[in-house]
Each structure stands twice: as C-alpha cells, then as structure tokens.
Amino acid sequence: MRFSGFRVLQQALTGHKGWGALWRDPAPKPAYDIIIVGGGGHGLATAFYLAKTFGQARIAVLEKGWLGSGNIGRNTTIIRSNYLLPGNQPFYEFSMKLWETLEQEVNFNAMVSQRSIINLFHSDGQRDAYRRRGNAMHLTGAGGELLSQDQLREIVPFLNFDNARFPIKGGLRQSRAGTARHDGVAWGYARAADQLGVDLIQHCEVTGFLIEGGRVQGVQTTRGDIRAPKVGVAVAGSSSRVMERAGLRLPIESHVLQAFVSEGLKPNIPGVITFGAGHFYISQSDKGGLVFGGDIDGYNSYAQRGNLDVLQDVAQGGMALMPMIGRARLLRSWGGIMDMSMDGSPIIDRTPVEGLYLNAGWCYGGFKATPASGYAFAHLLATDRPHETATAYRLDRFHRGYVIDEKGVGAQPNLH
Numbered sequence: 438m439r440f441s442g443f444r445v446l447q448q449a450l451t452g453h454k455g456w457g458a459l460w461r462d463p464a465p466k467p468a469y470d471i472i473i474v475g476g477g478g479h480g481l482a483t484a485f486y487l488a489k490t491f492g493q494a495r496i497a498v499l500e501k502g503w504l505g506s507g508n509i510g511r512n513t514t515i516i517r518s519n520y521l522l523p524g525n526q527p528f529y530e531f532s533m534k535l536w537e538t539l540e541q542e543v544n545f546n547a548m549v550s551q552r553s554i555i556n557l558f559h560s561d562g563q564r565d566a567y568r569r570r571g572n573a574m575h576l577t578g579a580g581g582e583l584l585s586q587d588q589l590r591e592i593v594p595f596l597n598f599d600n601a602r603f604p605i606k607g608g609l610r611q612s613r614a615g616t617a618r619h620d621g622v623a624w625g626y627a628r629a630a631d632q633l634g635v636d637l638i639q640h641c642e643v644t645g646f647l648i649e650g651g652r653v654q655g656v657q658t659t660r661g662d663i664r665a666p667k668v669g670v671a672v673a674g675s676s677s678r679v680m681e682r683a684g685l686r687l688p689i690e691s692h693v694l695q696a697f698v699s700e701g702l703k704p705n706i707p708g709v710i711t712f713g714a715g716h717f718y719i720s721q722s723d724k725g726g727l728v729f730g731g732d733i734d735g736y737n738s739y740a741q742r743g744n745l746d747v748l749q750d751v752a753q754g755g756m757a758l759m760p761m762i763g764r765a766r767l768l769r770s771w772g773g774i775m776d777m778s779m780d781g782s783p784i785i786d787r788t789p790v791e792g793l794y795l796n797a798g799w800c801y802g803g804f805k806a807t808p809a810s811g812y813a814f815a816h817l818l819a820t821d822r823p824h825e826t827a828t829a830y831r832l833d834r835f836h837r838g839y840v841i842d843e844k845g846v847g848a849q850p851n852l853h
C-alpha cells in the first residue's frame with residue numbers, strides 16, 4: 438500500500454479498517470547474501486539503500502529486540518550539517534540532502550521539519566570559531582549565517598541575554614537544520630526495505646560470528662546459525678560487545694546519554710537552540726513538549742538509564758539559558774547507550790576479518806547521520822569501496838594518527 442493524503446481520507450471514511458502491518462514478520466532463512474546486525478536507524482537505512490540503490494538481494498536485518506528499540510527511538514531528534522572539518526562536513530551535508538527527500542523516497546511521514554538550529558556564542562573567541570565553522574559550511578552548500586544579538590532578540594526573546602556570567606552575544610544559524618520524528622525514521626526505512634524484499638528479523642540476537650580462515654561465513658544467533666559471505670554490524674552502543682565476539686577490540690567506549698521532555702506547552706521555541714557556555718540543547722516537539730538534553734553521564738555503562746547529577750547539570754544549563762524553563766514540569770526522561778569513539782567521529786569501514794564490516798562510533802550525533810550512514814555503509818558493502826563522503830571514517834585512523842577531532846578535545850571520549 439502506498440501512503441498518501443487520499444489514502445488517509447479514504448481510511449478515515451471507512452473506519453480505519455484497511456491499514457495493514459508495516460512490514461512482514463519472516464522466519465530467518467538459512468543463508469543470505471548480506472546480513473546487517475542491528476535494526477536501528479543505521480542498520481535499516483543500510484538495508485534500504487542496499488536493496489534500492491545498489492540493487493542487492495537476499496538481505497536480512499537481525500535485531501535482538503524490536504525495530505527502533507535502541508537509540509533511534511531515544512534521541513532528541515536533531516538533524517543538522519553544521520560541521521567544521523573536511524572529513525565530516527561533506528558527509529553530514531550529504532545526509533542533510535538525503536533528509537530533504539527522505540519522506541518521498543521511503544513514502545513515509547517521518548515529520549522532517551527544517552525549523553533551523555541556532556548555536557549561541559557568548560564570547561568574541563567563540564564568535565570567531567563559529568564564523569570559521571559557518572565558512573566551512575558554505576564550502577559544501579550547507580548554508581549558515583551569523584546572527585547578531587539584536588537579530589536573536591527578535592527570534593528568541595525569551596533567552597537570558599544579559600546573564601552576568603554567560604551573556605549571549607549572537608549565534609550561528611543553519612536554517613536547513615531541524616528535527617525529524619526519530620522512530621518514524623526507523624519505521625519508514627523498515628517499511629520501505631521490507632517492500633524491497635529485505636527480511637527484517639526481530640528478537641534475533643547475534644551471539645557470535647562464523648569465521649573460517651580469517652573470513653566471515655555468517656553469524657550465530659538466538660534463532661540458530663545464519664550464513665552470509667558479507668556481514669555488516671551497526672549496533673551503536675553495543676558495538677564493542679558485539680565485535681568482541683569476532684575477536685576485535687574497538688577504539689570505542691560506551692556511555693549513557695539522557696534526554697528530557699517537559700509537559701506539553703503552547704508553541705514557543707521556533708527551532709533548535711544550543712547553549713554555548715555549557716552543554717544544553719532544546720527544541721519543542723509538535724505535541725508541545727520541550728525536548729532537551731546535555732552531557733553524557735561520563736562513566737562507562739551499558740545501562741539505558743542515567744543519574745540525577747546529570748539531570749541537575751542539564752537543569753542548571755537550561756536555567757542559565759532561559760529561566761522560564763523553571764516553570765515547566767518535567768514529564769519524562771530516559772537514557773541510551775552511546776558508542777563514543779576516541780575522536781568523536783564515526784567509523785564506516787572494513788575490519789581485519791574479511792567480509793565483516795563495521796558501522797559505529799556515532800557518539801550522540803548519529804541520528805542526523807542516519808541517511809548518509811546507511812547510504813555510505815551500503816556503498817561499502819556492495820562495492821567494497823568507501824563512499825566519497827566517508828573516506829575518512831577508517832577504523833585504523835587512531836593507530837595511524839589521522840583522527841578527525843571535530844571538537845578539538847583530543848582522544849577523550851567522555852569530552853566529545
């Protein structure tokens with residue numbers, strides 16, 4: 438079934454009895470051409486582009502829980518391409534371009550909303566850094582404009598401009614940035630991949646790899662062995678644990694990141710706003726909830742929940758930026774496991790095991806990368822060559838000294 442406005446109207450008039458399941462629920466076959474481990478955003482996008490763009494067949498996505506149960510359904514939904522470094526900026530701009538046509542491509546309303554992002558600056562040095570970043574963005578056509586304090590006062594008058602400690606002096610805006618409904622993205626890719634014949638197998642945990650003579654032959658799962666000459670792993674926060682089963686130790690630490698949502702309020706916040714003097718970012722969902730977050734919890738963990746000291750830190754950031762947030766009641770909070778790489782940038786590469794490919798290290802910025810990550814990983818799996826925007830995301834770059842240190846904090850995963 439194709440989704441359309443006409444279809445919604447037709448179903449509304451006939452009691453909504455004609456909607457079918459979004460995807461099939463197939464049993465695993467004994468063998469496939471390509472297995473993707475992990476049914477999050479990146480795994481599903483990879484399967485979709487493999488089938489649609491790269492003409493591959495006999496593909497399975499193996500997910501230990503249910504589709505969208507990981508970070509794809511836990512993030513704060515921000516999409517943007519306001520990066521600085523050559524290894525990153527073209528990739529994220531490629532992703533932004535894919536976001537702009539995604540809903541037509543997969544025929545699903547993922548609520549992609551280009552409502553803009555504003556990164557606030559609070560000092561002259563920070564302004565200069567943002568100007569440089571804005572210039573780098575223009576080189577790839579990502580756009581970006583520096584806003585003065587007066588311009589900001591018109592757009593977001595509720596901010597605490599004259600805070601004695603963190604006065605707001607201006608901001609860098611990317612108008613094409615915004616938000617997308619996170620689980621809608623997973624469902625859209627899943628449904629489209631299923632329609633192209635991809636087997637989406639839920640409740641199927643990969644517990645090991647079949648490796649013979651240094652070459653992958655398939656995977657061991659809770660539903661039996663499944664063979665394939667190519668296996669792509671896209672399990673985000675579980676990357677180290679899963680790859681350990683193939684005998685690989687990754688340059689990745691897992692940390693918790695929390696998200697917070699307030700009660701529903703009237704429309705107030707026009708786009709995404711990030712505080713430049715601390716780690717705090719906020720937007721408003723279409724249901725009215727203020728959606729915000731801050732730093733990772735700062736210790737290694739595989740728990741999908743966080744601690745109260747980070748809640749306090751995030752609340753302090755919010756109060757410094759926009760004191761009116763103190764009147765809002767917090768409705769929900771949750772955590773997700775972040776695959777923090779050593780330089781804060783991702784990995785899309787082959788591994789020392791022939792036929793085994795890795796997509797990981799997304800830290801807390803992988804949602805916006807979902808389309809480009811899926812596309813680039815599919816490109817690698819199908820052609821054995823990296824996509825032109827992802828050539829820097831090599832697994833051995835830490836060993837060779839070619840890190841992509843976007844934030845300039847060195848090999849400190851807890852600081853990215």
Ligand SMILES: Cc1cc2nc3c(=O)[nH]c(=O)nc-3n(C[C@H](O)[C@H](O)[C@H](O)COP(=O)(O)OP(=O)(O)OC[C@H]3O[C@@H](n4cnc5c(N)ncnc54)[C@H](O)[C@@H]3O)c2cc1C
Binds near residue numbers: 500506642679
């Ligand atoms: C609170 C929070 C806020 C965030 N905010 C943003 C944001 O605003 N913008 C942004 O760009 N990014 C954000 N992120 C980061 C983003 O969500 C992640 O980087 C991205 O979703 C990770 O890729 P994924 O979607 O494939 O991961 P996931 O959805 O986690 O997918 C990985 C899947 O692998 C499965 N899996 C694990 N082990 C196995 C196994 N052994 N066998 C089979 N399956 C397995 C898991 O169950 C999971 O479903 C945020 C993350 C969190 C937690």
